[in-house]
Structure formats: C-alpha cells, structure tokens
Amino acid sequence: MARKKGRDISGWLIVDKPAGVNSTAVVAKVRWALDAKKAGHAGTLDPDATGVLAVALGEATKTVPIVTDALKCYDFTVNWGAETTTDDASGQVVRQSETRPTAAEVEAALAGFTGDIMQVPPAFSAVKVEGERAYDLAREGVEMDLVARPLWVESLLLLEAGESSARLEMVCGKGGYVRSIARDLGRKLGCLGHVAHLRRTWSGPFEAENGVAFDRIDRDAQAWLDGQILPLETGLADLPMLRATPEGAVRIRNGNPGEVTTGAEWGELVWVSDATGPVCIGRYQGGMVQPERVFNL
Numbered sequence: 001m002a003r004k005k006g007r008d009i010s011g012w013l014i015v016d017k018p019a020g021v022n023s024t025a026v027v028a029k030v031r032w033a034l035d036a037k038k039a040g041h042a043g044t045l046d047p048d049a050t051g052v053l054a055v056a057l058g059e060a061t062k063t064v065p066i067v068t069d070a071l072k073c074y075d076f077t078v079n080w081g082a083e084t085t086t087d088d089a090s091g092q093v094v095r096q097s098e099t100r101p102t103a104a105e106v107e108a109a110l111a112g113f114t115g116d117i118m119q120v121p122p123a124f125s126a127v128k129v130e131g132e133r134a135y136d137l138a139r140e141g142v143e144m145d146l147v148a149r150p151l152w153v154e155s156l157l158l159l160e161a162g163e164s165s166a167r168l169e170m171v172c173g174k175g176g177y178v179r180s181i182a183r184d185l186g187r188k189l190g191c192l193g194h195v196a197h198l199r200r201t202w203s204g205p206f207e208a209e210n211g212v213a214f215d216r217i218d219r220d221a222q223a224w225l226d227g228q229i230l231p232l233e234t235g236l237a238d239l240p241m242l243r244a245t246p247e248g249a250v251r252i253r254n255g256n257p258g259e260v261t262t263g264a265e266w267g268e269l270v271w272v273s274d275a276t277g278p279v280c281i282g283r284y285q286g287g288m289v290q291p292e293r294v295f296n297l
Contacts, residue, residue: 006037010058010297011229016211017045017053026214030055033217034225042067042235043203046179048090051200052208056235062293063235063281070204070238071154074170077197078182080189081164087122087179088195099191103161109188110156110168113181118148122179151176165196205237232295233278236271240264242289249274257288 013034015026023044031039040061042054051074056064080100084091101109123146152173160167170181179195186193201208212228233241248258252272264270264284272279272289280291 007035008058009034009036009229010060010232012060012206012232012234013055013057013225013229014206014211015053015055015217016208016213017050018214019048019050021214022047023053026053027055029217033219034222040064043072045200046088046198048088049198049200052203052206052211054203054206054235057229059295059297060232060235062295063232066239066281067204067235069174071171071173072176072203073201074178075167075199075201076170076178076182076195077165077167078185078193079165079196080186080191080193082194083183083186083192084194085123087183088198091194095192097190097192100164101189101191103158105189106161106166107158109185110158112188113156113185114153117151117153119151119177119180120146120148121177122183149175156181205234232297233271233273236281239281240268240270242270242272242284244272244274244279244289246274249279252280252282252289252291253294255291255294257285257290259287260289263287
C-alpha cells in the first residue's frame, strides 16, 4: 500500500510555544495536526523559553532564511548571584557571588552589549564543534573553547530592576543567545548571572500574542487550524515586492531571469508576484529578476 504523503499546505502557522517543549516537537505536532507534507521552523527556541515560534508549511519553508535573518525581540529575566552550566535556571550552579548590582550599574553596563558585538555561545547550545553538537559534548563532560561569533544587537533595555534580578528586553539579529548575554552581563557586573525566564515576543513580522496556543494544536482541530494559517508572503514582509509581467512570470517559474514592471536597487533581494500570487525570491537586475527560490504553488 502506498504511504500517504500528507496535504499540500503552504503558509505560516505561528505558535506561542510554552516552556517544557522543544522547537522540533512543536513542528512535529503542527505537521501531524495539519497532516502537512512539509514543515519547518524559523529560529529555535530553548525548551524552557516561551513565545513566538514561526512554523513554515510547504512552499513557505523556502522563505525560512528570510525570517531567520530578521530582527527578533526577547523579554527576559536575569537572576544575579550565580552562574550555571547551561546559563539558565535548568543548569547546575558552578559559581556564586554575594555582589548585587544597582539599577544604575546595570544601565551603565548595557551599552557594551549593543551594536556589533562578539558573543560566545553557551556550552549547552546547538552550535557544532568538529561535527558534533555542543550540547552533546557538554553532557559528556567534554570541555570546549567555543569560538566567539558576531551578533547585531539593535537595543538592550532595562525594564525592571530588583535586588537580585533584572528584567530586560533585547532586539537582535540572527544567532543571538540570550543566555550568553545574561552570563556575560553578570561577569561584567562582577555579580554573575543566569536566565530565569525567557520569552520571544516577536520574530520578524510574527508576534507571540497572535500565536496559536500549543494545547490547541490537534488533529481534531484541523479545520480551525487551517483558518489560522497565514499566507506564504507574510514571511516576506521585509523584502521589496515586485510585479512580474505575464511573460516574465513564465520565465521565472522555469528558472530563468524574468521581466518585472517595478524596480529596486541593482542586486537587491526581492520577492516577485503576479496575478496568481508569489512567484519567487530573487535578485533585481535592471528590469529583470534572477530567481533564487521559485515557488510551486
């Protein structure tokens, strides 16, 4: 008997992920509930973190890099006085301090964590070390010298300051680890620190407050979930949209440069549509677009 492949569904389902479940499990449940042929997510959230997890379905998976590269916003609490193996509350305490910073000291330190910074990922992270995941090596007790990586931090604001904790908001680009920010901020202040609570409030064009609750994702709710799916092009909100001529759309769908009726900067990444909907993501080249990812809708 031929195996059922699932439904051809394209678009985005935005999930408000709860704590205690990993991102892969969320995608798997969405795919099961919708009986979707293909699904993926745009940006991993730690298991203990909550907030927006954008799940791409079908042809929308071709737009995942666009959303992954977009700015994201995190609302998080740092507890002072202890550094842990995981840089969050789930790990074992490895160092402690009796020092506690004032709100003014925290504010003054934040400037050093904005703009273009270099950040060392947590030992318990998905970065690869000689072909293996860092978290697998960390669980085995292997000591690693992880390489610092560049990160753009748009803003880092102090929202609330308590005696032993601080609530912060960070807007950053791709590849940011909030746990590393908490760890490094604690070290700079001389008090040590780790993440106690973490929530991603928005990611690119998607907001957690508009997300579907995890416990509502079920095969019995498939019809309702279908109504929550956002169009594929929602994930392309940060790119200019150009209109293809009828002949240009045909050429683009065949993988060739095609004519468009509107323009952009030479070499700029754009998305192209025609009367039927999205056609491709590609590069504008003086009245033409060279497709990089063609949508088969």
